[in-house]
Amino acid sequence: MxxxxxxxxxxxxxxxxxxxxxxxxxxxxxxxxxxxxxxxxxxxxxxxxxxxxxKNAGFACFGSLTEILSDLNSMTEDEVLALVERRYKGLNSIRTQFGDSILGYSPSYGYELLENSQQGALDEMKYVNELLRPLFNDDVFSLLGNPGAMGFSSQIKWIVKNEFEGELDPGxxxxxxxxxxxxxxxxxxxxxxxxxxxxxxxxxxxxxxxxxxxxxxxxxxxxxxxxxxxxxxxxxxxIQPGRGLILLSEPLGFSIPWRGTFHMDEGYVYFRQVEERLLLGGARNKDFKNEETTEFAVNPKIKLYLEKLANEVIFPGEKVVWETEWTGIMAFGKxxxxxxxxxxxxxxxxxxxxxxxxxxxxxxxxxxxxxxxxx
Ligand SMILES: Cc1cc2nc3c(=O)[nH]c(=O)nc-3n(C[C@H](O)[C@H](O)[C@H](O)COP(=O)(O)OP(=O)(O)OC[C@H]3O[C@@H](n4cnc5c(N)ncnc54)[C@H](O)[C@@H]3O)c2cc1C
Incomplete structure (x- = not known):
C-alpha cells in the first residue's frame, strides 16, 4: 500500500x-x-x-597474445583490431574520467605464462605486434628475458609481457x-x-x-x-551465462617475486597480487558445460584445479592458504x-x-x- x-x-x-x-x-x-x-x-x-x-578480478586488460591469436581463428584481422581498440580506448576513457588513484589503477603491465606446447604463439608474436601497431604505435608484446626470476615452476617456459595493461580495484x-x-x-x-x-x-x-x-x-x-x-x-x-570463480589467499607471509596481471591458457586463467595475497581465478574452460549457469556456487572441480595451480606452478613448494572465495556471472555470445x-x-x-x-x-x-x- x-x-x-x-x-x-x-x-x-x-x-x-x-x-x-x-x-x-x-x-x-x-x-x-x-x-x-x-x-x-x-x-x-x-x-x-x-x-x-x-565480483571481477580488476584486470585492466584487452587480450593476451594467445587470446588474440585464438580470436584470429574465428574473426577477421579488422574485427580483432576493432575489438582490441574498443577495450583499450575504454580503459583510457575511465582513467581520464575518474583518475588512476580513484580507480586504484596501477600500470603494472600484463604477463602471459606459456608452456612448451605453446611455442607456436611466440612465432606469431611479431605478426600480432604488427597488427596492433596502428593502435599502439609500438610493440605490445615482448618476450621476458629471464622467466625463472619470477619463481614459477619449470613448466613455464616463456613469459610474454604486455606493455599496456594494468590493474584496478573494482570496488x-x-x-x-x-x-x-x-x-x-x-x-x-x-x-x-x-x-x-x-x-x-x-x-x-x-x-x-x-x-x-x-x-x-x-x-x-x-x-x-x-x-x-x-x-x-x-x-x-x-546470451550464454558463464560463471567465474575467484580464490583469494591469506597474506602469503613470503615476498612475491612478481607484480602485475598474469594470464595463462588463452586468458581463461588469471592471477595477480592483492595486498600481499594471491588472487587467482578463472578456469571455466575446465568444465564449460557446468559453468554455463547463473547460479552463484563454487564448482569443486575448478577450485581443485586452481588450488593445484597455486601450489605447483605459481608458488611451487609453498602451501597457499585461502582466505575467501566467490563467484560472479558473465555473459557471452557466439x-x-x-x-x-x-x-x-x-x-x-x-x-x-x-x-x-x-x-x-x-x-x-x-x-x-x-x-x-x-x-
Ligand atoms: C569472476 C569474474 C572475473 C572477471 N574479471 C574481469 C577482469 O579482470 N577484467 C574485466 O575487464 N572484466 C572482468 N570480468 C567481467 C566484468 O566484470 C563484466 O564484463 C562486467 O562487470 C559486466 O558489467 P554489467 O554491468 O554488464 O553486468 P553486471 O555487473 O552483471 O550487472 C548487471 C546487474 O543487473 C542486476 N540485475 C539482473 N537482473 C535484474 C533484475 N531482474 N532486476 C534488477 N536488477 C537485475 C544484477 O544484480 C547486476 O547487478 C570478470 C567477471 C567475473 C564474473
Whole structure:
C-alpha cells in the first residue's frame, strides 16, 4: 500500500535503467549528462550490484597474445583490431574520467605464462605486434628475458609481457560510479527485482521489500543492463551465462617475486597480487558445460584445479592458504561484441560484456545512452 506522496513522487521517470553494474550506471550517467532535466532511476535487485561488476578480478586488460591469436581463428584481422581498440580506448576513457588513484589503477603491465606446447604463439608474436601497431604505435608484446626470476615452476617456459595493461580495484571503480550518479541526482533503488517490462507502455514491474511489495513504475525510456541475467526478462536474447570463480589467499607471509596481471591458457586463467595475497581465478574452460549457469556456487572441480595451480606452478613448494572465495556471472555470445540495440517500444538493451567489462562497460553505457536519447 503506497501513500499519496509515494505515488506522486516515486513511480514516474524519464529513464529507468534495470541493473546497476558498470553498464547500468554508465548508461544512467551518460543519459543524464545529455538530458539534464530527465528524472533517472536505476533499479537493482541486490543490495550491491549482484552480477559481475563487483565480483571481477580488476584486470585492466584487452587480450593476451594467445587470446588474440585464438580470436584470429574465428574473426577477421579488422574485427580483432576493432575489438582490441574498443577495450583499450575504454580503459583510457575511465582513467581520464575518474583518475588512476580513484580507480586504484596501477600500470603494472600484463604477463602471459606459456608452456612448451605453446611455442607456436611466440612465432606469431611479431605478426600480432604488427597488427596492433596502428593502435599502439609500438610493440605490445615482448618476450621476458629471464622467466625463472619470477619463481614459477619449470613448466613455464616463456613469459610474454604486455606493455599496456594494468590493474584496478573494482570496488573503487563502482564507488566512483555511485558518486558520480549521486552528483547527477540519479536515484538508485536496491533490493528491487524487475519481473516484467511492457515495452510499448513503458511499464516496469518489480518486487521489493523481500518480494512483499509489488511495484509498478512508468518511464518514457527503459534501458536493460542485466548482462548475464537478461534471459529472465527477455528470453530470446543471444546470451550464454558463464560463471567465474575467484580464490583469494591469506597474506602469503613470503615476498612475491612478481607484480602485475598474469594470464595463462588463452586468458581463461588469471592471477595477480592483492595486498600481499594471491588472487587467482578463472578456469571455466575446465568444465564449460557446468559453468554455463547463473547460479552463484563454487564448482569443486575448478577450485581443485586452481588450488593445484597455486601450489605447483605459481608458488611451487609453498602451501597457499585461502582466505575467501566467490563467484560472479558473465555473459557471452557466439561473437565477442556486446549487444547494444533498440529492442521495441520504449526499451533498449546494453548487455553481453564477456570477460572485459572493466574495459568496455563505461563505453557501452555511453553508446546505449546515445541510442536512448535518439529514440
Ligand atoms: C569472476 C569474474 C572475473 C572477471 N574479471 C574481469 C577482469 O579482470 N577484467 C574485466 O575487464 N572484466 C572482468 N570480468 C567481467 C566484468 O566484470 C563484466 O564484463 C562486467 O562487470 C559486466 O558489467 P554489467 O554491468 O554488464 O553486468 P553486471 O555487473 O552483471 O550487472 C548487471 C546487474 O543487473 C542486476 N540485475 C539482473 N537482473 C535484474 C533484475 N531482474 N532486476 C534488477 N536488477 C537485475 C544484477 O544484480 C547486476 O547487478 C570478470 C567477471 C567475473 C564474473
Amino acid at each position: 503506497f501513500s499519496y506522496w509515494e505515488k506522486k513522487h516515486f513511480f514516474d521517470y524519464g529513464l529507468i535503467v534495470v541493473g546497476s553494474g558498470f553498464v547500468g550506471l554508465s548508461t544512467a550517467i551518460h543519459y543524464k549528462k545529455k538530458n539534464p532535466l530527465a528524472n533517472v532511476l536505476v533499479l537493482e535487485r541486490g543490495v550491491f550490484p549482484s552480477g559481475a561488476s563487483t 573503487k571503480y563502482l564507488s566512483a560510479l555511485w558518486k558520480l550518479a549521486q552528483e547527477f541526482q540519479i536515484r538508485i533503488l536496491t533490493g528491487v527485482t524487475v519481473t516484467e517490462i511492457k515495452h510499448k507502455e513503458g511499464m516496469v514491474a518489480g518486487e521489493g521489500g523481500g518480494g512483499k511489495e509489488i511495484l509498478e513504475f512508468k518511464s518514457d525510456k527503459i534501458a536493460i543492463c542485466t548482462n548475464a541475467f537478461t534471459n529472465k526478462l527477455l528470453p530470446d536474447t543471444a 561473437i565477442k561484441s556486446p549487444i547494444i540495440r533498440h529492442l521495441e517500444g520504449k526499451t533498449a538493451v546494453g548487455v553481453r560484456l564477456g570477460g572485459m567489462g572493466v574495459a568496455i562497460g563505461w563505453q557501452v553505457g555511453r553508446e546505449l545512452s546515445g541510442l536512448l536519447s535518439e529514440m
